[in-house]
Amino acid sequence: MSRSVAVLVTAVAGIVMVLSAFVRPLEFLGTAVVDWFNVLAAIAFVLGGANLLKMNLLKVSAREAGWGYSAVTVLAFLVTITVGALKVGVHPDQKFPAVALSGDKEAVGGAFWWIYEYAMSPITSTLFALLAFYVASAAFRAFRAKNTAAILLLGTAFVVLLGRVYVGVLLTSWIPADNAWVSWMRLENLSGIIMSVFTNAGTRAIIIGIAIGVAATSLKILLGLDRSYLGGEG
Amino acid sequence: MIAFLADAAAAAPDAGWFMPGKGVLLAALALVSAAVLGSLWQARTGKPIRIRRIGGLDAVEEAVGRATEMGRPVLYVPGIQDMDNIQTVAGVTILGRVAKTVAEYDIEIEVPTTRSIVMTSAREAVSAAYMSAGRSDSFNPDRIYYVSDEQFAFVAYAGGMMQRKRPAACFYFGCFFAESLILAENGNSVGAIQIAGTAETSQLPFFVASCDYTLIGEEFFAASAYLSGEPDQLGTLRGQDIAKAIVWVLVIAAAALGTAAALLPGSALAGVAGAVRAAMGGS
Numbered sequence: 001m002s003r004s005v006a007v008l009v010t011a012v013a014g015i016v017m018v019l020s021a022f023v024r025p026l027e028f029l030g031t032a033v034v035d036w037f038n039v040l041a042a043i044a045f046v047l048g049g050a051n052l053l054k055m056n057l058l059k060v061s062a063r064e065a066g067w068g069y070s071a072v073t074v075l076a077f078l079v080t081i082t083v084g085a086l087k088v089g090v091h092p093d094q095k096f097p098a099v100a101l102s103g104d105k106e107a108v109g110g111a112f113w114w115i116y117e118y119a120m121s122p123i124t125s126t127l128f129a130l131l132a133f134y135v136a137s138a139a140f141r142a143f144r145a146k147n148t149a150a151i152l153l154l155g156t157a158f159v160v161l162l163g164r165v166y167v168g169v170l171l172t173s174w175i176p177a178d179n180a181w182v183s184w185m186r187l188e189n190l191s192g193i194i195m196s197v198f199t200n201a202g203t204r205a206i207i208i209g210i211a212i213g214v215a216a217t218s219l220k221i222l223l224g225l226d227r228s229y230l231g232g233e234g
Numbered sequence: 235m236i237a238f239l240a241d242a243a244a245a246a247p248d249a250g251w252f253m254p255g256k257g258v259l260l261a262a263l264a265l266v267s268a269a270v271l272g273s274l275w276q277a278r279t280g281k282p283i284r285i286r287r288i289g290g291l292d293a294v295e296e297a298v299g300r301a302t303e304m305g306r307p308v309l310y311v312p313g314i315q316d317m318d319n320i321q322t323v324a325g326v327t328i329l330g331r332v333a334k335t336v337a338e339y340d341i342e343i344e345v346p347t348t349r350s351i352v353m354t355s356a357r358e359a360v361s362a363a364y365m366s367a368g369r370s371d372s373f374n375p376d377r378i379y380y381v382s383d384e385q386f387a388f389v390a391y392a393g394g395m396m397q398r399k400r401p402a403a404c405f406y407f408g409c410f411f412a413e414s415l416i417l418a419e420n421g422n423s424v425g426a427i428q429i430a431g432t433a434e435t436s437q438l439p440f441f442v443a444s445c446d447y448t449l450i451g452e453e454f455f456a457a458s459a460y461l462s463g464e465p466d467q468l469g470t471l472r473g474q475d476i477a478k479a480i481v482w483v484l485v486i487a488a489a490a491l492g493t494a495a496a497l498l499p500g501s502a503l504a505g506v507a508g509a510v511r512a513a514m515g516g517s
Contacts, residue, residue: 048350213455231358
């Protein structure tokens with residue numbers, strides 16, 4: 001019964017979204033559905049927070065591998081929530097100087113702002129920077145010339161990389177740039193041709209396939225043919 | 235078809251209730267829907283449906299079997315977006331299929347999520363899969379949990395967990411961004427069999443470089459139907475293929491028309507090409 005209601009809600013919301021994309025008078029309904037989802041997601045965040053606490057406290061109490069990280073997670077979670085909710089270090093809003101919690105929790109100089117600026121932001125940047133090393137290790141594996149396809153990939157990547165740096169431009173600078181018959185052989189031009197013709201064509205083919213897949217999947221969900229995301233058969 | 239496109243382009247701006255410029259989109263949607271529903275109807279008449287094999291999906295059982303032999307868990311990441319993203323819905327749907335295989339082999343599955351609603355949906359899908367496999371007693375909802383909405387906080391957790399638990403099989407099905415490579419490289423470093431699928435074209439090269447199998451484009455959306463093996467679901471797959479074939483014909487016809495229009499300016503063909511371009515929103 002509850003699953004049938006969920007399928008019905010999904011179908012109605014989905015059909016409303018489709019109609020609102022085409023029918024001008026129904027446009028507001030599409031926005032309303034998105035707003036409802038955002039409200040639902042905000043309420044569900046409480047569920048996520050409770051689950052985060054439960055899982056990490058269980059790990060700490062059971063002294064599972066990596067329990068120290070869980071302890072740090074719980075501590076950081078509680079400190080951030082407390083600091084944000086109590087607006088520690090935030091001055092009251094100038095319009096309401098007598099109300100202690102009237103200031104913006106993200107105001108510059110506040111504890112919440114400090115945590116974001118001096119803990120969250122640098123940690124995120126550090127993790128993002130690690131990508132450079134992961135790209136290098138993945139490229140090292142992908143570019144091993146072990147068969148014809150890998151050799152083609154390696155050669156193409158080499159041309160594109162060289163075409164985008166000064167040394168690549170310098171290497172083929174002796175090829176006349178004003179002669180249309182040979183100028184395409186300059187590495188910067190060859191790199192551009194590879195990106196705008198071959199890569200673009202391949203990417204568009206994939207995007208068309210994705211669009212068809214999205215439409216077919218959406219149709220299956222709207223018609224209730226696929227209910228496995230709700231825990232049902234089909 | 236060309237006449238319809240031209241009419242749609244001409245009519246759309248004047249129609250009060252119809253969104254201008256959406257005629258072609260509506261036609262494309264109707265085309266795909268007709269192909270999918272037609273194939274579904276055909277499947278229900280009992281006509282056998284042949285579909286092409288997808289290596290990455292055939293390897294799901296092999297990967298789970300390997301995890302069983304090694305006594306290590308299976309990791310499943312349904313992307314980092316919420317349930318309002320169709321890729322996440324597809325990811326959770328595939329999770330149900332993979333979890334059924336995991337339940338049959340009676341091994342542990344770990345599903346970290348970045349959204350509370352995804353966690354709830356994933357629990358429902360895995361619970362139903364265990365029940366369907368007749369192993370409800372082995373289902374542990376605590377193995378499907380929320381980590382963080384933050385992309386890099388999530389990937390830091392997932393990377394650390396991979397190094398500690400060393401999963402033997404990793405599945406990444408959903409919407410991924412910059413964290414895709416960090417996840418896949420961590421899985422690679424612990425020697426896991428990795429299968430990925432996403433509709434984010436910018437992340438596909440990273441998965442291709444680091445994973446054993448990658449589902450590209452529509453293969454990702456076909457995965458659930460393919461793994462279910464049910465006639466209804468396979469019928470929709472055939473519909474997708476028919477829609478793709480129609481797109482091939484249209485692309486070739488449009489390329490030929492565009493070439494002809496360029497070679498014969500001022501001809502009737504050039505006029506038709508101009509009408510098609512206008513219908514598509516081009517100039």
